[in-house]
């Protein structure tokens with residue numbers, strides 16, 4: 001990491017510790033050339049997360065896709081939209097803080113089921129019953145979209 005004071009690229013890490021509830025690593029750095037001290041933060045980049053499916057196929061994590069699967073499971077359930085947003089953000093934060101950018105689709109499915117179980121039993125059962133057969137969030141979405149004729153999607157977004 002280049003020193004922001006003198007431009008020297010050979011700086012040293014003096015101290016590393018978890019920050020922001022373990023979502024980031026805070027590093028204190030020292031520049032031996034000029035004696036300058038500075039701090040850097042290391043975070044998982046969401047766009048770099050890769051979903052590893054059970055057949056070994058890999059694809060970039062897509063938050064929108066995850067959100068659609070969850071909203072399908074929650075269709076017509078009396079759950080406030082804010083709670084759903086909160087839940088999805090929580091799931092994404094958990095994925096980001098796993099510490100590995102390669103995430104098995106199974107892990108995502110389990111986290112989703114756990115989260116759904118806490119907010120709506122019916123949605124949980126819907127998701128879990130289909131998920132068990134397909135072992136992939138994406139497949140669940142495909143499956144459900146085949147079942148129902150094009151539902152009127154909110155055009156507002």
Ligand SMILES: [Zn+2]
Nearest residue numbers: 003006031034
């Ligand atoms: Zn320096």
